[in-house]
Amino acid sequence: MATLRFAGAPGVNTPALLATGLTKAFxxxxxxxxxxxNIAAGERRAIIGTNGAGKSTLFNLxxxxxRPSSGTLELFGQDVTPLPAFQRTRLGISRTYxxxxxxxxxxxxxxxxxxxRGVQSRRFSVRLPRETDACRMRSRALAASVGLAxxxxxxxxxxxxxxxxxxxxxxxxxGEPRLLLxxxxxxxxxxxxxxxxxxxxxxxPRDMTMVLIEHDMQVALQVADRVTVMNEGAVVFDGxxxxxxxxxxxxxLYLGKAGRDHAxxxxxx
Numbered sequence: 001m002a003t004l005r006f007a008g009a010p011g012v013n014t015p016a017l018l019a020t021g022l023t024k025a026f027x028x029x030x031x032x033x034x035x036x037x038n039i040a041a042g043e044r045r046a047i048i049g050t051n052g053a054g055k056s057t058l059f060n061l062x063x064x065x066x067r068p069s070s071g072t073l074e075l076f077g078q079d080v081t082p083l084p085a086f087q088r089t090r091l092g093i094s095r096t097y098x099x100x101x102x103x104x105x106x107x108x109x110x111x112x113x114x115x116x117r118g119v120q121s122r123r124f125s126v127r128l129p130r131e132t133d134a135c136r137m138r139s140r141a142l143a144a145s146v147g148l149a150x151x152x153x154x155x156x157x158x159x160x161x162x163x164x165x166x167x168x169x170x171x172x173x174x175g176e177p178r179l180l181l182x183x184x185x186x187x188x189x190x191x192x193x194x195x196x197x198x199x200x201x202x203x204x205p206r207d208m209t210m211v212l213i214e215h216d217m218q219v220a221l222q223v224a225d226r227v228t229v230m231n232e233g234a235v236v237f238d239g240x241x242x243x244x245x246x247x248x249x250x251x252x253l254y255l256g257k258a259g260r261d262h263a264x265x266x267x268x269x
Contacts, residue, residue: 014041014076014077015038015039015041015074015076016039016040016042016043016076016178016179016209017038017039017073017074017179017209017211018037018038018073019035019037019038019061019062019071019072019073019074020036020071020072020074021034021035021036021071021072022034022035022058022061022068022070022071022073023035023068023070024057024061024066024068025069031054031057032054032057032058032061032233033232033233034071034234035071035230035233035234035235036235039209040209041076041178042206042209043210043225044201044209044212044223044224044225044226045210045211045212045224045225045226045227045228046211046212046213046220046221046224046226046228046241047059047211047212047213047214047227047228047229047230048217048220048227048228048229048230048244049229049231050215050231050254052232053230053231053232054230054232054233054234055213055230056183057233058213059095059181062093062181062211063085063088063093064080064083064084064085064086064087064088064093065085067082068081075088075092075093076091076178076179078091089175091178092175092178092179093178093179093181094172094173094175094179094180094181095172095180095181095182095183096168096169096182096183097168097183098183098184098187100168102164102167102168103156104155104156104157105155105156105157106156107152107153107154107155107156108143108148108152108153108154108159109136109140109153111167111171112140112142112143112167112170112174113135115139115172115174115175116135116138116142116174117135118174139174142170142171142174143170145170145173146166146167146169146173146200147166147200148163148166148167148170160193161188161189161193162189162190162196162197165185165186165188165189166196166197166200169182169185169200169201177208178208178209179208179209179211180204180208180209180211181212181213182201182210182211182214184213184214185197185212186214186215186216187215194216194218194219198219198222210223217244217250217254220241221241221244224241225240225241226239226240226241227239227240227241227243227244229249229253231253236249237250
């Protein structure tokens with residue numbers, strides 16, 4: 001795969017993401033409960049948990065799609081708690097979603113080109129780009145970086161589900177983000193497609209911070225430097241991939257055996 005370079009991270013002592021006491025309630029339902037995170041610049045953090053654990057709501061809080069009911073959020077040392085999503089994007093956040101957002105009637109290269117142009121000045125220009133156009137060339141580099149160099153002329157709706165996931169990640173990389181949020185990138189992938197995704201994620205530039213939500217614990221453990229486990233909106237475990245793999249609590253949560261009671265007992269210990 002081609003190697004891409006991204007905008008440098010801030011000083012080593014400044015967290016890429018610092019969440020303090022984040023809570024999000026929808027009426028009587030508390031989807032995220034007093035979550036605090038400290039994610040270092042350049043770190044790969046996996047946030048895992050069963051369905052309904054609060055992972056996607058937490059991502060929406062970080063990206064700015066939701067406003068927290070309480071708590072604060074800092075990105076690279078700047079308090080962004082009141083900022084909307086588009087302003088956070090300008091600070092270097094990019095994300096994918098659980099459901100595909102590619103333009104199915106356009107080619108891989110055109111999807112990537114529009115993503116690259118979307119973060120440029122004069123992005124509303126309607127001029128037809130030449131093959132030597134800088135944005136066009138970057139689009140080809142992005143395609144190569146996510147394993148789609150031979151598929152640039154294919155329509156997005158002709159891609160396999162795994163290839164569409166690769167394209168979505170390429171589009172998220174178009175703005176050279178400092179913080180990349182991936183929402184269940186392995187969802188719907190076949191067993192044969194998952195190794196390709198895992199390898200691609202591990203080869204992303206280390207000067208970019210990556211946080212991924214993932215239901216597939218095996219993918220998460222192979223990619224992450226550190227693992228955070230959520231249950232019923234709260235963080236119930238934080239540790240290395242090796243510690244997560246060996247944790248009885250994590251095993252119980254994923255097997256669905258008394259996870260709630262065990263988590264409560266551990267929090268009260």
